[in-house]
Each structure stands twice: as C-alpha cells, then as structure tokens.
Amino acid sequence: MLRSMLNRFGGMLIVMALVVTIVFVIVRVTPGDPAAVMLGPDATAADIQSLRDRLGLNASIPEQFLSYVGGLLRGDLGQSIFLNIPVGQALLERAEPTFFLTVFSLLIATAIALPVGIMSAYLRGTVFDQAMTTLAMVAASVPSFWLALILMQFFAVRMGWFDTSGYGGPGASFAERMHHLVLPAVSLGLVSSALITRFTRASMLDVLNDDYVRTARSKGMSEWRVVVRHALKNALIPILTVIGLTAALLISGAIVTETVFGLPGVGSLIVSAVLRRDYPVIQGALLIVAGLYVLINFIIDMLYLAVDPRVRY
Amino acid sequence: MAAISASAPHREPNLLMRLARRPTAFVGLLIILTIAVLSILAPWIAPYSPIKLSVANRLNGPSLEHFFGTDDMGRDVFTRVLYSGRTSLTVAVAVVTLASILGVVLGLVSGFFRKADAPISRLIDAMMAFPDILLAIALVAALGPSATNVVIALGLVYAPRLARVVRASTLVVRELPYVEAARALAVPTHKILTRHVLRNVASPLLVQATFIFSSSILAEAGLSFLGVGISPDIPTWGTMISVGRQYLDAAPWIMWFPGGAIVITVLSLQLVGDGLRDLLDPRLAKDI
Numbered sequence: 001m002l003r004s005m006l007n008r009f010g011g012m013l014i015v016m017a018l019v020v021t022i023v024f025v026i027v028r029v030t031p032g033d034p035a036a037v038m039l040g041p042d043a044t045a046a047d048i049q050s051l052r053d054r055l056g057l058n059a060s061i062p063e064q065f066l067s068y069v070g071g072l073l074r075g076d077l078g079q080s081i082f083l084n085i086p087v088g089q090a091l092l093e094r095a096e097p098t099f100f101l102t103v104f105s106l107l108i109a110t111a112i113a114l115p116v117g118i119m120s121a122y123l124r125g126t127v128f129d130q131a132m133t134t135l136a137m138v139a140a141s142v143p144s145f146w147l148a149l150i151l152m153q154f155f156a157v158r159m160g161w162f163d164t165s166g167y168g169g170p171g172a173s174f175a176e177r178m179h180h181l182v183l184p185a186v187s188l189g190l191v192s193s194a195l196i197t198r199f200t201r202a203s204m205l206d207v208l209n210d211d212y213v214r215t216a217r218s219k220g221m222s223e224w225r226v227v228v229r230h231a232l233k234n235a236l237i238p239i240l241t242v243i244g245l246t247a248a249l250l251i252s253g254a255i256v257t258e259t260v261f262g263l264p265g266v267g268s269l270i271v272s273a274v275l276r277r278d279y280p281v282i283q284g285a286l287l288i289v290a291g292l293y294v295l296i297n298f299i300i301d302m303l304y305l306a307v308d309p310r311v312r313y
Numbered sequence: 314m315a316a317i318s319a320s321a322p323h324r325e326p327n328l329l330m331r332l333a334r335r336p337t338a339f340v341g342l343l344i345i346l347t348i349a350v351l352s353i354l355a356p357w358i359a360p361y362s363p364i365k366l367s368v369a370n371r372l373n374g375p376s377l378e379h380f381f382g383t384d385d386m387g388r389d390v391f392t393r394v395l396y397s398g399r400t401s402l403t404v405a406v407a408v409v410t411l412a413s414i415l416g417v418v419l420g421l422v423s424g425f426f427r428k429a430d431a432p433i434s435r436l437i438d439a440m441m442a443f444p445d446i447l448l449a450i451a452l453v454a455a456l457g458p459s460a461t462n463v464v465i466a467l468g469l470v471y472a473p474r475l476a477r478v479v480r481a482s483t484l485v486v487r488e489l490p491y492v493e494a495a496r497a498l499a500v501p502t503h504k505i506l507t508r509h510v511l512r513n514v515a516s517p518l519l520v521q522a523t524f525i526f527s528s529s530i531l532a533e534a535g536l537s538f539l540g541v542g543i544s545p546d547i548p549t550w551g552t553m554i555s556v557g558r559q560y561l562d563a564a565p566w567i568m569w570f571p572g573g574a575i576v577i578t579v580l581s582l583q584l585v586g587d588g589l590r591d592l593l594d595p596r597l598a599k600d601i
Contacts, residue, residue, distance in 0.1 A: 011435070030455045142575075142576050143575055149568055149572075274453075286448070286451050290439075293444075294439075
C-alpha cells in the first residue's frame with residue numbers, strides 16, 4: 001500500500017511539473033513581445049523596456065523558466081501588472097465570493113442529484129426515471145450564463161427579490177453578501193446537478209443488481225435499508241469522485257456566472273485580467289485551479305486506496 | 314431507450330440507417346440537420362439583413378414581421394440567430410476536426426508505442442487538469458482574440474479527451490491476433506496503424522467527437538459571451554446573449570432565442586451521441 005501511495009505521489013508530482021510548464025509556455029506563445037501586447041498600442045518604447053525588465057523577459061527562456069519555478073517554490077506567483085499587487089494577494093482578496101459560490105452550488109447540486117439519481121435508478125424505466133433522465137440531459141445542455149440571465153430576469157428584475165449584480169458594497173454584512181450569492185449559486189447548482197445525477201443513477205444501477213443486494217432483500221430487509229445501507233454505501237465512491245471533480249470544475253462555471261452577476265470573485269478577476277492582458281494574474285489563476293484539480297484527484301486516489309483494499313496503483 | 318433495439322440477425326452496413334431506428338437519436342439527428350441546413354441557407358432564407366441598423370424598430374417584441382423581435386439596433390433577432398448558427402457551427406466543426414486530428418495522432422502513438430506512452434499520457438493528464446473554459450480563455454488571451462484562435466484554443470483543449478479515448482482503444486486493438494498477424498507478415502508499422510488500428514478505434518472516436526462537438530458549442534458561446542473570443546461584431550449565439558443581457562427588462566427576447574438555439578443544438582447533439590454510443594460501443598452503454 002505504501003508503494004502504491006508513493007507511485008501515485010510521484011505521478012502527481014510529474015503532472016504538477018507539467019502543469020507549471022504548460023502555464024509558463026502559454027504566455028510565451030503570444031505572437032510578438034508580451035510586454036508590448038500587455039501595454040497596448042499607446043505604450044512608449046521606454047515603458048515596454050521597463051516592463052520587460054520587471055518581468056525578466058530579457059533573460060533567456062530557460063533562465064526565465066528557472067526563475068519562474070524558483071518563485072513558485074517560494075510561494076511567489078508574480079506581480080499583477082494592472083493592480084500592482086502580488087498575484088497571490090489579488091487572488092486571495094477575491095477568494096470569498098468564489099469560495100462560497102462554489103460551496104453553495106455544490107450543495108444545491110448534490111441535494112438535487114443524490115435523491116433524484118437514487119430514485120431514478122431504483123425506479124428504472126418508469127415515467128419518473130424517464131422524466132428525470134430527460135431533465136438531466138436538458139440541464140446539461142443549458143449554458144449556465146443563460147440560465148443565470150433567465151433567473152435574473154424573473155427573480156431580480158421582475159419580482160425584485162434580489163439585486164441584479166454586485167456583492168452588497170464595501171460595508172455589507174455577511175448575510176447581505178450571501179443574499180447576493182443565491183441566484184448565482186442556484187443557476188450553477190442546477191446546471192452541475194445534471195452530471196452528478198447521471199453518475200449517481202449509473203453507479204446505483206451497477207450495484208442494485210448485485211448479489212448482496214438480492215441477499216439483503218431475501219433476508220426480508222426493508223427496501224429503505226437495502227437501498228441506503230447496502231446499495232448506496234457501495235455506489236458512493238464513484239459518486240464522491242464525480243462530486244469532487246465537479247467541485248474543481250465549478251471554477252469554470254464561476255468564471256462566467258460571476259461575470260453575469262458582477263461578483264468580485266476570482267472568475268471575474270480572470271476575465272478582467274484577460275481583457276487587460278494582465279498575464280501574471282492569468283498564469284497564477286491557471287496554476288491554482290489546475291493545481292487544485294490535480295490535488296483533489298490525488299486525494300481521491302488516496303481515499304480509494306484507504307477504502308478499497310483491492311485498489312493498487 | 315432500450316425499447317427499440319432491433320435485433321436484426323444480419324449486420325446492416327449503413328450506420329445512418331441503424332441510428333435512424335432509435336427514436337431519440339433520430340429526432341436528435343433531424344434537429345441538428347435542420348439547424349445546420351437553416352444556418353447554411355441563412356443568406357437566402359433570412360427575412361432581413363443581419364447587420365443593417367433600423368433604429369425606428371429597436372427593441373420590438375416578437376411579432377409576425379419579426380418572429381423573435383428586434384434587438385437594440387433594430388436588427389431582426391430571427392435573422393441574427395440564423396447567421397449566428399453559421400458562425401457557431403462552423404467554429405464547432407473546425408474545433409472537432411482539429412481536436413480529432415491531434416487526438417488521433419497522440420492517442421495512436423501513445424497507445425501503440427510503449428515507450429511513448431508514459432510521457433504522452435502524463436501530458437494529457439496535465440492538460441486535462443485545466444477546466445476547459447479557463448484554458449481556452451488563457452490561450453485566446455495569449456494568441457489574441459479571433460475566430461481562428463478560438464478554434465486553435467478549443468482544439469487544444471479538447472484534443473486530450475479524444476487522445477485518451479483513442480489510446481484506450483488502441484491498447485486493446487494492439488493485442489488482437491490480426492495485428493499480431495500483420496506484424497508477423499512484416500506489414501510496415503504505419504500501414505498497421507492506418508489500415509488496422511485506426512479503423513477499429515473509429516467508433517469510440519466518433520462517439521466522443523459528437524460529445525466534443527456539443528461541448529465546443531457551449532464553450533464558444535461562453536467565450537463569446539464574455540467578450541474574450543470571437544469579435545463582438547460577428548453575430549454568434551454567445552455575443553447575442555451578451556447584448557441581450559443589457560436589456561433584460563425591456564427586451565428579454567434578445568437573449569431568449571439565441572440561448573434557446575444553443576440548448577436545442579447541444580441537446581440534439583447529445584441525443585445523437587447517446588444513440589451512437591449505444592450502437593457502436595456497447596461496453597459503454599451502461600445507461601450513463
């Protein structure tokens with residue numbers, strides 16, 4: 001088991017190193033001088049030169065790479081060009097709305113998907129199952145930003161229950177801030193619930209036909225106990241995996257949803273960084289998000305190892 | 314969906330005919346073909362010009378003259394939805410083509426040649442650690458916003474997914490007796506790859522490519538909506554929704570119809586994809 005863990009750990013380090021390399025390379029594929037591109041057409045030659053110095057673009061590519069990696073190892077993600085603060089700080093300042101948006105969306109998605117998925121599998125082939133399977137497919141086809149606008153049109157513009165945008169201003173209380181997250185979280189949660197529902201249904205179907213489920217039934221166990229205690233328990237690992245990965249992928253949805261609702265989160269920071277060509281911020285955000293994804297994957301693998309003695313890597 | 318699985322004794326040659334026997338997949342196929350035809354024919358069937366301004370008619374609701382209403386510049390929303398379909402579908406087709414070429418090459422090489430497997434697989438793992446929209450945004454930011462660069466960015470984003478599928482099938486096919494036989498007969502490796510392996514990984518590739526098609530429609534819409542993709546002057550479903558966003562109260566139809574077009578397109582592609590998967594890849598047809 002220790003050997004498997006070390007194998008997996010080594011694999012994760014390699015993937016992390018590749019992620020860092022990809023993030024480094026992405027900015028280098030910019031046609032022309034990145035410093036000139038970042039500063040726009042009005043920049044003077046002196047401005048461009050000073051930014052080149054600041055970004056260390058005058059060094060050779062391998063040197064730049066080494067100093068980038070060195071900075072990362074010291075926890076330095078670089079300096080935002082536009083905001084003039086360290087990228088790490090910029091991301092942290094914007095973390096709160098994104099964090100709660102992700103948590104709430106995930107809670108909403110799971111609260112819908114688990115019961116629906118389990119019932120769908122249990123009632124396989126019935127009208128309920130067909131309706132829910134169809135609904136999940138439709139939900140997976142809806143762009144989250146469009147659903148957000150539809151909800152906004154109805155609940156914020158027409159009914160006036162919510163503000164259409166913002167995070168409640170500088171002095172807003174926690175409750176006020178969370179109130180601004182309701183519509184964004186519902187729209188992201190609904191869209192994400194589709195994937196988790198499909199997965200829950202599939203992995204429940206897998207176990208519901210297993211021998212031990214039949215045995216449990218033949219012992220005269222109540223249906224509730226059979227489904228929840230026996231079937232669900234065994235179906236749970238793949239379901240937890242997909243929930244974990246959805247969490248990492250929600251950041252994608254958060255980028256657009258935060259922009260729709262004008263939330264000052266990491267997602268809208270990324271979009272404004274792209275529009276301002278603030279490359280260090282884009283790099284930092286890419287790195288953090290991909291790093292989290294790799295880490296979550298690794299943790300899931302470790303959980304598999306711990307939970308299921310048959311798993312070996 | 315399992316209701317109509319016509320157990321014909323002989324294998325029918327025409328994939329399209331077999332797909333058409335599945336009601337949901339057939340409906341999906343009809344819808345996507347209709348959307349494609351309407352988009353291609355947009356210049357001939359659209360009732361108005363997609364760009365000509367008509368300020369007197371701005372923000373009119375849906376009516377008999379303007380089925381989907383008019384936008385903030387008085388342009389016909391129905392016309393623009395048709396023209397947007399041209400852009401969005403063209404981009405998606407180009408993305409799928411690029412991703413398939415890259416995915417097939419990477420997948421075949423890493424699946425067939427043991428030495429190349431580990432490095433390519435790790436690279437694929439690393440690429441897949443980035444959420445699709447985020448990586449695409451970063452690539453477009455680096456390459457510069459244009460339709461071509463959106464295609465390149467999304468092609469790079471989706472290539473690893475296809476590569477994984479091709480690799481997995483190649484690993485299986487590689488060990489089959491006929492490949493061994495071809496090797497024993499000293500058939501050149503490139504011929505084994507194209508004649509024998511590629512043909513047998515085509516089915517899972519086709520299934521996955523259909524899903525990538527629908528993902529890239531959604532992703533391109535997201536990028537255009539954010540204003541970091543195709544130029545806002547070119548009508549796409551995403552840019553139309555981003556305009557409609559400013560008129561939620563006065564003219565919500567501006568964003569209703571392009572959004573509806575996206576949902577219908579993506580949904581029909583998913584129906585086709587599910588049908589293809591059930592037909593071609595029975596191992597995966599576990600009601601997912």
